[in-house]
Amino acid sequence: MIRLENIAWSAGQFKLENLSLTVPKNCYAVLMGKTGSGKTSLVEILCGLRLLTAGKVWIGEDDVTYALPGERGIGYVPQDGALFPTMTVREQLAFAPRLQKRPLKEIEALVKRLADELGIAGLLDRLPQKLSGGERQRVALGRALAAKPKVLLLDEPLSALDEEMRDEVAQLLKRVRREHGLTALHITHSKQEALQLADVVFRLENGQVSETTLDSLN
Amino acid sequence: MVTSLYLFFLLAMLVATASYSTPGDLWKTLNSPEIRYSIGLSLATCTTTALLSLLVAVPIGYLLSRANFRGKELVDSLIDIPIVLPPMVMGLCLLIFFQSPLGRFLEQGITFTYTVAGVVLAQFVIGSAFAIRTMRGTFDHLSARPEEVAMTLGCTRGQAVWLVTLPAARRGMFAAASVAWARSLGEFGPILVFAGATRMKTEVLPTTVWLELSVGNLEASVAVSILMVLMALVVLVAIRLAGERV
Numbered sequence: 001m002i003r004l005e006n007i008a009w010s011a012g013q014f015k016l017e018n019l020s021l022t023v024p025k026n027c028y029a030v031l032m033g034k035t036g037s038g039k040t041s042l043v044e045i046l047c048g049l050r051l052l053t054a055g056k057v058w059i060g061e062d063d064v065t066y067a068l069p070g071e072r073g074i075g076y077v078p079q080d081g082a083l084f085p086t087m088t089v090r091e092q093l094a095f096a097p098r099l100q101k102r103p104l105k106e107i108e109a110l111v112k113r114l115a116d117e118l119g120i121a122g123l124l125d126r127l128p129q130k131l132s133g134g135e136r137q138r139v140a141l142g143r144a145l146a147a148k149p150k151v152l153l154l155d156e157p158l159s160a161l162d163e164e165m166r167d168e169v170a171q172l173l174k175r176v177r178r179e180h181g182l183t184a185l186h187i188t189h190s191k192q193e194a195l196q197l198a199d200v201v202f203r204l205e206n207g208q209v210s211e212t213t214l215d216s217l218n
Numbered sequence: 219m220v221t222s223l224y225l226f227f228l229l230a231m232l233v234a235t236a237s238y239s240t241p242g243d244l245w246k247t248l249n250s251p252e253i254r255y256s257i258g259l260s261l262a263t264c265t266t267t268a269l270l271s272l273l274v275a276v277p278i279g280y281l282l283s284r285a286n287f288r289g290k291e292l293v294d295s296l297i298d299i300p301i302v303l304p305p306m307v308m309g310l311c312l313l314i315f316f317q318s319p320l321g322r323f324l325e326q327g328i329t330f331t332y333t334v335a336g337v338v339l340a341q342f343v344i345g346s347a348f349a350i351r352t353m354r355g356t357f358d359h360l361s362a363r364p365e366e367v368a369m370t371l372g373c374t375r376g377q378a379v380w381l382v383t384l385p386a387a388r389r390g391m392f393a394a395a396s397v398a399w400a401r402s403l404g405e406f407g408p409i410l411v412f413a414g415a416t417r418m419k420t421e422v423l424p425t426t427v428w429l430e431l432s433v434g435n436l437e438a439s440v441a442v443s444i445l446m447v448l449m450a451l452v453v454l455v456a457i458r459l460a461g462e463r464v
Contacts, residue, residue: 049366068369069370070374071372074370075370076366076367078367082363082366084364084367084385084386085360085386086385095371099371143367144371
């Protein structure tokens with residue numbers, strides 16, 4: 001579950017005030033909104049990268065309002081993947097488990113399993129510069145999953161991909177979300193993505209979030 | 219046309235200087251004990267300065283690039299002081315500072331005035347300002363997003379910088395150290411004022427050029443100048459190969 005309770009945040013002239021949002025457990029939620037409506041800021045607040053001036057943030061049963069980003073149990077996949085520029089795919093996947101000081105054999109097995117699951121087993125020794133857009137997003141997803149998060153936060157993960165690749169990665173996201181039993185919040189401005197992926201759709205407008213129906217998107 | 223003329227002028231100067239000396243003169247000059255000492259001291263002090271400059275340039279460049287704080291513009295401007303002030307004035311400022319109570323207190327630990335440590339300090343004051351500018355540019359060009367993702371995966375800010383940002387900034391770090399090194403190699407004014415020009419003690423290559431010129435030994439000053447041009451070219455090529463613009 002993801003819950004924002006009456007949060008407030010501001011940066012310069014831009015403000016989010018008294019904003020609340022609940023994504024039920026094991027639900028794939030899509031958050032839509034125009035460019036500049038604050039979608040990315042909302043994800044960054046959930047990640048703990050932006051400090052709130054008021055309100056509470058819950059991930060699962062935990063109040064993580066004051067928790068560090070790494071203590072929140074989140075898997076964050078930004079728009080361009082934001083892969084670590086000097087690390088191979090293998091090192092990216094092993095990054096979080098290494099920080100968690102898991103045994104080496106367990107890390108190797110996890111990297112292999114994720115690489116097979118995401119179809120990137122042949123790319124393990126490549127650097128990010130040698131990957132296509134779709135491959136980058138798969139690696140970013142794998143890197144997030146390797147941390148064993150409770151929720152997935154996906155900030156426009158398909159927007160930089162061509163149509164064919166977008167479809168493929170969308171199917172992958174759906175499958176991964178289901179198989180890992182995760183709650184997901186997916187940011188997009190594409191109706192097509194919402195229709196394809198969403199169990200529930202939210203709209204962010206004028207600093208407020210409201211639930212909307214899939215039918216209203218057609 | 220303008221580019222061709224400009225390049226022609228630069229090359230003509232270098233060729234004229236190079237043709238003033240023969241390889242024999244060059245070899246003879248470079249083998250004299252004073253000049254060998256000066257070469258050794260230049261290499262040692264420039265390398266020390268480059269490493270020290272990097273130590274301050276990385277955190278300050280990072281802070282200026284990533285952090286927003288009150289007075290940032292002022293800090294940014296103050297860092298440029300050594301770049302815009304005449305080098306001789308920087309030397310004078312150093313000399314006067316070390317006559318102040320704080321300076322005298324510091325000199326109870328290490329003596330800077332008219333010593334090799336003073337050579338390094340005079341080079342550092344100017345070289346580090348250039349290194350900070352280079353590092354800031356490097357961090358400006360690196361997205362902060364991977365660092366933030368690393369934090370969501372369990373890193374502290376420090377770990378994220380160490381594991382993700384600094385490896386990505388390694389070419390910039392090499393360029394910053396090289397710029398500080400090259401800048402220090404050509405430093406003359408502040409060293410002359412603050413560390414002096416004592417043979418076999420605080421004499422670095424630019425000091426040698428000046429000392430040799432002042433006694434009318436043009437061949438020796440030309441030979442040392444050619445050596446400095448070659449060193450500067452090596453550094454410039456190394457920076458370009460590292461892929462950084464400074």
